[in-house]
Amino acid sequence: MDTNTLPAPATTALGLGTTGLVFGCDYNPEQWTPEVWAEDVALMREAGVNLVAINVFGWSHVEPRPGEYDFSGLDTVIELLHQAGIGVNLGTGTASPPPWLTTLHPEMLPMVADGTRRFPGGRQGFCPSSPVYRSHALALVRATAERYGQHPAVRLWHVSNELGCHNAYCFCDVSADAFRDWLRARYADVDSLNAAWGTAFWSQRYSAFDEVLPPRATLSFVNPAQTLDFDRFSSDQLLDHHRAEAEVIRQHSALPVTTNFMVAAHITALDYWSWADDMDVIANDHYLDHRLDRPEVELAFAADTTRGLARGGAWMLMEHSTGAVNWQPRNLAKAPGQMLRNTVGHIARGADAVCFFQWRASVQGTEKFHSALLPHAGRDSRTWDEVVALGSLVERLGELRGSRVVADVAVVFGWEVQWAADLEAHPTGDLRYLEQVHALYGALWDLGVGVDVVAPGAPLDGYAVVVVPELYLVRDEHAAVIDRFVAAGGTALVTFFSGIVDERDAVRTGGYPGAFRHLLGVHVDEFMPLPVGGTLALSDGSRGSLWSEPVALRGAEAVTTYAEGPLDGMPAVTRNTHGGGTAWYVSTVLEDDARRALLRRVLDGAGVRAGAAPAGDGVEVVRRRDDDHEWVFLLNHTDRTVHHDESGHELVGDHPVAGRTALAPGGTHIIRQDRKRS
Ligand code: GLA
Numbered sequence: 001m002d003t004n005t006l007p008a009p010a011t012t013a014l015g016l017g018t019t020g021l022v023f024g025c026d027y028n029p030e031q032w033t034p035e036v037w038a039e040d041v042a043l044m045r046e047a048g049v050n051l052v053a054i055n056v057f058g059w060s061h062v063e064p065r066p067g068e069y070d071f072s073g074l075d076t077v078i079e080l081l082h083q084a085g086i087g088v089n090l091g092t093g094t095a096s097p098p099p100w101l102t103t104l105h106p107e108m109l110p111m112v113a114d115g116t117r118r119f120p121g122g123r124q125g126f127c128p129s130s131p132v133y134r135s136h137a138l139a140l141v142r143a144t145a146e147r148y149g150q151h152p153a154v155r156l157w158h159v160s161n162e163l164g165c166h167n168a169y170c171f172c173d174v175s176a177d178a179f180r181d182w183l184r185a186r187y188a189d190v191d192s193l194n195a196a197w198g199t200a201f202w203s204q205r206y207s208a209f210d211e212v213l214p215p216r217a218t219l220s221f222v223n224p225a226q227t228l229d230f231d232r233f234s235s236d237q238l239l240d241h242h243r244a245e246a247e248v249i250r251q252h253s254a255l256p257v258t259t260n261f262m263v264a265a266h267i268t269a270l271d272y273w274s275w276a277d278d279m280d281v282i283a284n285d286h287y288l289d290h291r292l293d294r295p296e297v298e299l300a301f302a303a304d305t306t307r308g309l310a311r312g313g314a315w316m317l318m319e320h321s322t323g324a325v326n327w328q329p330r331n332l333a334k335a336p337g338q339m340l341r342n343t344v345g346h347i348a349r350g351a352d353a354v355c356f357f358q359w360r361a362s363v364q365g366t367e368k369f370h371s372a373l374l375p376h377a378g379r380d381s382r383t384w385d386e387v388v389a390l391g392s393l394v395e396r397l398g399e400l401r402g403s404r405v406v407a408d409v410a411v412v413f414g415w416e417v418q419w420a421a422d423l424e425a426h427p428t429g430d431l432r433y434l435e436q437v438h439a440l441y442g443a444l445w446d447l448g449v450g451v452d453v454v455a456p457g458a459p460l461d462g463y464a465v466v467v468v469p470e471l472y473l474v475r476d477e478h479a480a481v482i483d484r485f486v487a488a489g490g491t492a493l494v495t496f497f498s499g500i501v502d503e504r505d506a507v508r509t510g511g512y513p514g515a516f517r518h519l520l521g522v523h524v525d526e527f528m529p530l531p532v533g534g535t536l537a538l539s540d541g542s543r544g545s546l547w548s549e550p551v552a553l554r555g556a557e558a559v560t561t562y563a564e565g566p567l568d569g570m571p572a573v574t575r576n577t578h579g580g581g582t583a584w585y586v587s588t589v590l591e592d593d594a595r596r597a598l599l600r601r602v603l604d605g606a607g608v609r610a611g612a613a614p615a616g617d618g619v620e621v622v623r624r625r626d627d628d629h630e631w632v633f634l635l636n637h638t639d640r641t642v643h644h645d646e647s648g649h650e651l652v653g654d655h656p657v658a659g660r661t662a663l664a665p666g667g668t669h670i671i672r673q674d675r676k677r678s
Contacts, residue, residue, distance in 0.1 A: 013401050014281060014314045014352045016051060017087040017155040020398020022353030023391050024051035025373055026319060029077045030061045031362055040360060041080045043374060048391025052081055056091035056161050059140060060098035069143050082153035090154050092144060092245055094137040095161035096123040101136055108133040111172035114217040127170040128237045129178035134244060141248045149252030159245045159259040162285060163238040168269035171214045180209045182233045196504045197225040224423045225505045231419040235271045243278060256280030260318040263302045265289050265434055271415040272309055273455040282310035285319035290332050296637045297442045303349035305453040307405060316353035317346045322383050323371030337666040340390050341635050344668050347397060348622035348633035350405045354394060396651055403626040407450035408608045410463045412471060413437055414456045420505055421472035428529035430546055436470040436495060443595045448611030448621035449603060460485040464606040471498040479515035486519060487579030491606040494520060495586045496547050520585040521555030521576030537563040538572050544588030551587050634669040641665060648673035
């Protein structure tokens with residue numbers, strides 16, 4: 001088993017008017033004079049840009065006064081791009097309401113949990129449930145779609161921008177009404193809501209839906225089930241807004257419609273598994289996050305997750321950066337070669353469109369120190385040279401179209417799980433869901449193993465191994481998918497604090513880890529999180545941290561035991577035979593080496609080959625494949641030269657390689673190999 005059998009991909013090739021890959025950018029021509037537009041388009045051609053996102057923040061230009069549209073600037077820019085053979089990714093422009101609208105309707109401004117409203121002056125200053133905002137936004141979308149719905153330059157519709165980036169949660173009275181409607185649809189009657197939310201606790205029983213509020217700021221903890229439902233509602237409201245805009249567009253245009261997702265460590269508000277089916281193209285924005293220990297691992301996780309949203313098919317990187325961003329505490333420049341390596345990192349994991357924010361660096365506004373394809377220095381810059389080289393590489397990589405990423409292992413990940421797992425008042429505040437997911441994913445990254453990130457409940461047929469980090473909230477039917485997978489011969493690795501609650505955030509009784517007790521053959525009667533910095537010796541010489549628990553064996557065997565403290569001699573890592581397969585359980589946080597060693601053992605047992613060994617630590621290895629070829633991507637994230645033994649045609653340098661090949665510090669190789677036919 002070396003390729004997965006995810007359900008039919010949403011898109012096998014993106015199209016978007018190109019025969020190869022897309023190389024594109026955001027462009028904000030309203031920040032520049034018409035003389036600059038002509039120069040920009042000429043330089044875009046020089047760089048090999050073939051798709052440009054415009055009108056993302058165009059509202060106050062296109063509709064300078066209520067109901068008065070002025071498309072003259074957009075007409076000119078679209079025509080210039082069209083004449084140059086560059087496609088348009090047309091924004092609906094609704095992400096940032098103009099000052100006239102918030103002045104006329106201050107009631108549409110978002111309210112935070114403490115009941116105060118946020119002022120205009122930034123962007124996304126609207127309540128997602130506001131009917132006033134919605135009607136003005138849709139009028140703008142209608143006028144824009146009527147005008148450009150049939151324009152030959154337009155290849156894709158770009159709804160709003162990063163829906164929910166700043167305004168995912170609104171706590172105003174309009175939102176409260178919408179929340180109650182959402183709850184009525186979910187629970188039908190208030191007794192069901194009371195049961196689902198466990199309102200017997202702390203005398204919170206409701207006698208009517210009208211008494212229910214969003215989880216506004218309270219003196220104590222808020223009801224966690226209420227918070228969880230508000231998270232679901234908030235994600236649904238923004239999806240509903242996307243649908244409303246898409247519906248208007250589709251009345252005037254047959255072109256694909258999408259919006260840019262934010263699959264990233266610092267954005268958690270949207271359950272994109274529930275959004276994906278609404279997108280004609282799955283598009284993600286990704287920026288390296290230097291607040292994390294291993295930004296390149298998070299990049300890979302985000303890319304694999306985005307491909308999961310595209311059901312294994314091609315997807316679009318709508319935005320990334322040539323260099324520094326402007327919104328982290330320290331905005332690090334990219335080293336020479338790093339932009340190319342990061343871009344290829346996304347392509348390796350299935351992106352057939354790689355685009356940047358933004359074309360020309362702004363000289364005003366909060367993003368003036370954000371990198372761009374054309375920096376303040378202009379063409380006389382390292383960035384420009386690297387951009388032109390990257391453009392020609394992306395053109396060469398057109399041969400990747402239609403190929404698929406090779407993955408034997410599935411990692412189960414869910415935003416809804418994250419919302420629930422990271423709720424307050426849990427056994428330890430030190431446990432963060434995404435950190436646990438990243439830790440396991442990072443070990444697989446180190447081992448060079450192809451990974452698909454899948455939703456809880458997604459079919460697992462075709463995978464050799466499924467990794468299940470901290471699946472705190474799990475529905476019965478989703479737990480059953482993992483159970484059946486193992487029973488049928490698969491291998492699962494489950495980590496602690498999994499299977500604990502159902503979709504209501506209600507605890508499964510009878511012993512932890514609740515839904516997975518039987519699968520794992522263990523029984524836990526108590527959580528024993530460790531104090532800050534506390535660790536426990538394990539029998540293999542490594543140490544566990546953050547969490548421990550008394551694991552009683554109910555069919556499983558101990559693989560590693562605790563070697564000190566109250567759990568001395570009790571199992572820390574276990575293995576259970578379940579039907580025809582094997583289920584491993586890890587009851588503490590392992591050190592990196594121990595985690596890698598364990599995963600290597602699990603993979604070996606399941607017959608999965610680790611791909612990274614020849615190149616060494618810090619070298620990312622990914623494979624894409626079609627019927628005739630395999631492309632091996634080797635990305636050296638270290639500052640030392642490494643070597644590999646992959647032979648074939650190397651596409652970055654565009655020459656053949658054979659035998660032992662050096663890969664320079666920070667370097668990237670993409671090696672095309674013929675597949676042996678059996
Ligand atoms: C997001 C937005 C862009 C821009 C970039 C800056 O991705 O979509 O408009 O603000 O961040 O990194």
